[in-house]
Amino acid sequence: MSGRLDPDPISRRDFLGLAGLWTAGAAILGSLVAMARLPVPRVLPEASTRFRAGSPLAFPAGTTTLLPERQVRIVSTDRGIAAMSLVCTHLGCIVGEAPNGFACPCHGSKFDAQGRVIGGPAPRPLRWLHVSQAADGALVVDTAREVSPDVFFQPMNVG
Amino acid sequence: MSDSGMGAFWANLKALPRTFLGSFVRHGAPTSHRARSQSVFSNVFLHIHATRVHPHSLRLTTTWGLGVSLVAQFLILTVTGILLMVYYNPGLDQAYASMKDIHYVVPAGRLIRNIHRWAAHMMVFCVILHMTRVFYTSAYKAPREFNWVLGMGLFVLTLALSFSGYLLPWDQLAYWAIVIGANIAASPNEVIHAIGLPEAFNIGDIVRRILLGANHVGQDALLRFYLLHVIVLPIAMVFIIAAHIWRIRKDGGLARPGGTPSPAGKGAGSMTPAAQPPSAAPSKTYGLMCLVKGRSPCTGQDPDETVPAWPALLRAELFVFMLNMLICLVLGVFFDAPLREIANPGVPENPAKAPWYFLGLQEMVSYSALIGGVVVPTLAVIGLALIPYLDREAEPAGLWFSGARGKVVTFWSMVVGAILAVLSVAIPVNYGWLRNWFPDIPQLVIIAINPGSLVTLAYMAWSLIVIARTKSTRLGAVALFSCFLVGFVILTYVGTYLRGPNWDFYWRQSDWPIH
Numbered sequence A: 001m002s003g004r005l006d007p008d009p010i011s012r013r014d015f016l017g018l019a020g021l022w023t024a025g026a027a028i029l030g031s032l033v034a035m036a037r038l039p040v041p042r043v044l045p046e047a048s049t050r051f052r053a054g055s056p057l058a059f060p061a062g063t064t065t066l067l068p069e070r071q072v073r074i075v076s077t078d079r080g081i082a083a084m085s086l087v088c089t090h091l092g093c094i095v096g097e098a099p100n101g102f103a104c105p106c107h108g109s110k111f112d113a114q115g116r117v118i119g120g121p122a123p124r125p126l127r128w129l130h131v132s133q134a135a136d137g138a139l140v141v142d143t144a145r146e147v148s149p150d151v152f153f154q155p156m157n158v159g
Numbered sequence B: 001m002s003d004s005g006m007g008a009f010w011a012n013l014k015a016l017p018r019t020f021l022g023s024f025v026r027h028g029a030p031t032s033h034r035a036r037s038q039s040v041f042s043n044v045f046l047h048i049h050a051t052r053v054h055p056h057s058l059r060l061t062t063t064w065g066l067g068v069s070l071v072a073q074f075l076i077l078t079v080t081g082i083l084l085m086v087y088y089n090p091g092l093d094q095a096y097a098s099m100k101d102i103h104y105v106v107p108a109g110r111l112i113r114n115i116h117r118w119a120a121h122m123m124v125f126c127v128i129l130h131m132t133r134v135f136y137t138s139a140y141k142a143p144r145e146f147n148w149v150l151g152m153g154l155f156v157l158t159l160a161l162s163f164s165g166y167l168l169p170w171d172q173l174a175y176w177a178i179v180i181g182a183n184i185a186a187s188p189n190e191v192i193h194a195i196g197l198p199e200a201f202n203i204g205d206i207v208r209r210i211l212l213g214a215n216h217v218g219q220d221a222l223l224r225f226y227l228l229h230v231i232v233l234p235i236a237m238v239f240i241i242a243a244h245i246w247r248i249r250k251d252g253g254l255a256r257p258g259g260t261p262s263p264a265g266k267g268a269g270s271m272t273p274a275a276q277p278p279s280a281a282p283s284k285t286y287g288l289m290c291l292v293k294g295r296s297p298c299t300g301q302d303p304d305e306t307v308p309a310w311p312a313l314l315r316a317e318l319f320v321f322m323l324n325m326l327i328c329l330v331l332g333v334f335f336d337a338p339l340r341e342i343a344n345p346g347v348p349e350n351p352a353k354a355p356w357y358f359l360g361l362q363e364m365v366s367y368s369a370l371i372g373g374v375v376v377p378t379l380a381v382i383g384l385a386l387i388p389y390l391d392r393e394a395e396p397a398g399l400w401f402s403g404a405r406g407k408v409v410t411f412w413s414m415v416v417g418a419i420l421a422v423l424s425v426a427i428p429v430n431y432g433w434l435r436n437w438f439p440d441i442p443q444l445v446i447i448a449i450n451p452g453s454l455v456t457l458a459y460m461a462w463s464l465i466v467i468a469r470t471k472s473t474r475l476g477a478v479a480l481f482s483c484f485l486v487g488f489v490i491l492t493y494v495g496t497y498l499r500g501p502n503w504d505f506y507w508r509q510s511d512w513p514i515h
């Protein structure tokens, strides 16, 4: 009926309507994406992962010391000083001392004295943490840096 | 001129009480069936009911009043929750103290807090029972498939509301539950680590950071959970409950044997009245019903088979509501909600137990965080949601256990489910598990093969066997649901009563070591 040679497959009215709908859809989708960014924190206001554990003299060779408020255990041997995290590698409870190592109160993971898993759901051994020394001689433990269990830190003598 | 104006003014003023009332009630006093039906029909809150209901829907053994109990509990929780918000303060340093104030100082604070806690427990309990009754009465069948899916949404929301509320007191129970919950959300890390990918692939860390607003549970986590608990989840709940109940009406009332009217939007599919209104009824009320697509709830039936929603249904609802109030009140007066010591990130309680409805999960998590805490629950929720689409057998809905064969399948599935669940606890407790047998076994194997995943697979296999043997998908669904239900009950029991310090197994609490 129409005299056009190249009839539109879609009427202008429909085209404008669809374009409007798609624009609205894109705008809503865009806003949703923008909003979804908000809850993902960019800055994490957290305490430093490094803490001062005290003078090396407080940890004579052959002793182990529990630092409960840091969830860390300091092991001191003739080879030097090492720090083991007491945070269970399963779901983050704090392990307690047990007859042959450590046991977790939450789902029953068991670790030996070196922190190796000997039972329960924990997927990894307890973490050994990086130890260093501050300028004034105090030991510094970094709870975010893991080291292998045979690394011992030899502190320099302090007066 | 002014005289008649003043006259009209006085007359209007005198008539004000009547005209005002009439303007918002819009029909006469609800003394006749007609006026009552009209008010159910025209009131925005009441019209979530149909004007007439079938007596089968009112019978105690059809619903056990569970759906209405859930609404009642949600209302009680909303009111008591708003009252608690008057004093509660979601600050890291104030949260615990404000809970103590509510418990010990605020007038009636302890009672309101107790009622809030008890209503929450009852709601979790009833949502499980309600789902069970809907399942066993086949009430998820067409046209109600999607209402079952909405119901699954409500189920998850109910658990999420309970759990998010658990953090708010900031006591030992709260703190360690959230630490564990957040780390379960981060447990995909286990796999990333086990296959040796670098830390940057730890998707779990990102999930946890969104949940907690930080890497550790602290002020940001408390604020986020508070927001979820008092705004986000309740609003979602209100909308879904409204849609859920509205759909019941649109699906022609509750499922019942022998005649569910065709669903709204299907069938006749035109706007023409499907049936003449009963001649005795006033055409206005019932005529409007005929504008609804499809057939109205009363077409094709003897109109006398149904009874007016007001008073029969409203009376039943009021009764259920008062009963729930009574139970909450009695529990709240006699049993205090717990408040432990203030959260201490250095020492968890021993044993550190989740709220009761998650103890079954805690039992499975004690083999693998990822499988027990993420994979099995996700599969269970998706599997449950898909039931109406995988079992499309047309059969008398509203019949408990689908008759005699269904009862047999339910019984044997519960036996099988119970045996498997007990074995899944007994074998590891007595003989240890893979790591005790093969100390050097790869971590991926430990993650994948554990009692939780094995029992889930066995349940699925059992239900496939039932489908093959009975040639009925409905009976297969009955088998699967019964297995999971009994497994859930047994694992919850074990987690609650048989696990002691260090999650070790004890027959009696009196056997726990003293320390």
Ligand code: HEM
Pocket (backbone or CB within 6 Å): B063, B065, B066, B067, B068, B070, B071, B074, B127, B130, B131, B134, B139, B140, B144, B147, B148, B149, B150, B151, B152, B154, B155, B158, B241, B244, B245, B248, B253, B254, B255
């Ligand atoms: C907060 C949670 C919930 C509320 C407030 C709620 C409310 C209700 C109410 C008031 C009814 C009317 C009849 C009755 O009492 O049984 C009902 C029926 C129904 N519910 Fe729920 N419900 C909830 C959760 C669920 C869940 C978890 C499911 C399943 C996954 C579900 C699926 C259904 C279905 C399919 C019906 C229709 C039953 C029939 O036609 O016989 N609901 N619900």
Ligand code: FES
Pocket (backbone or CB within 6 Å): A088, A089, A090, A091, A092, A093, A104, A105, A106, A107, A108, A109, A120, A121, A122
């Ligand atoms: S957190 Fe230690 S076993 Fe689960």
